[in-house]
Amino acid sequence: MSASIADVADPLAPVHPGEILLEEFIRPFGLSPGRTAARLHIARPRIEKLVRGQTPVTVDTALRLEKLFGATAQFWLNLQTRYDLEMAKRALTDDIATIEPINAAA
Numbered sequence: 001m002s003a004s005i006a007d008v009a010d011p012l013a014p015v016h017p018g019e020i021l022l023e024e025f026i027r028p029f030g031l032s033p034g035r036t037a038a039r040l041h042i043a044r045p046r047i048e049k050l051v052r053g054q055t056p057v058t059v060d061t062a063l064r065l066e067k068l069f070g071a072t073a074q075f076w077l078n079l080q081t082r083y084d085l086e087m088a089k090r091a092l093t094d095d096i097a098t099i100e101p102i103n104a105a106a
Contacts, residue, residue, distance in 0.1 A: 016053035
């Protein structure tokens with residue numbers, strides 16, 4: 001896998017679950033995104049967008065991936081939640097920094 005400009009600029013950038021799906025599951029099993037979609041009984045564009053990081057892992061997709069690959073639906077949803085949280089932290093850092101916490105002792 002070749003590194004993108006964004007990866008070189010930020011080597012600790014969060015990894016989208018779709019990239020993990022492609023690199024750790026689809027390719028090692030000798031599948032293509034299209035063949036994976038067929039086995040999951042979903043439209044090919046849905047998986048293609050997922051592996052390109054253009055759409056999230058949904059509960060529906062997670063359940064289907066669990067059945068196909070054996071990794072639990074919770075695994076897939078945790079990957080998505082961690083990715084979403086990290087992306088939100090990066091996007092909201094400045095705004096969140098201005099929030100004054102409530103002092104519990106007051």
